[in-house]
Amino acid sequence: MIFANTQLLRYALVQQMYDLRGKITYTQDCRRDLVEEGYGDCSSVVRWVYRKILHMDIGEDTAVQILSDKGFDVDEGPYPKVCRLLPGDLLFFTGGDEMRPMGVGHVEMYAGCRTLIGQNGREEKGTFIKDIDEYMAYIKAQGLQYIKARRFIR
Secondary structure, eight states: OHHHHHHHHHHHHHHHHHHTTTTOEEOOSTTTTOGGGTEEOHHHHHHHHHHHHHOOOOOSSHHHHTTOTTSEEEEESSSOOGGGOOTTOEEEEEOSOTTSGGGEEEEEEEEETTEEEEOOOSSSOSOEEEEHHHHHHHHHHTTOOEEEEEEOOO
8 A cells, every 4th residue: 555655645746746837937036935926946846846745855956955865866867767767756957057966957857658847947937848858858958967866755
């Protein structure tokens, strides 16, 4: 029965991310933690979802989340191995600040069926669903890289 419960929790995380489509204005200012009020960035949105569904604080930003002892690594770059991923896993990508751990700058949630969901748009509100292969092509074109995937549900 534990397996069934963890599966339900995984899908509840993904559903909560889906429910934020069209509702979040991207910001990295002091409002980034006001997800319930419609503001956030990639890491504050996944943090909020994990707090709401699992009552677990995975860390305030990608630099903390990628190192958090609450999670464990399930995959590493250079390309996500989908066969290792489960819904709710977090995928970390490099950003523009090489001083951060592993150069991390962005996080997405694996939604299943080769899709990701995350907050990364400045032009449109909300979370966005992305095909993993198309997103990886986009990441590469931006000169960024996939770092690894982490799981926070044991």
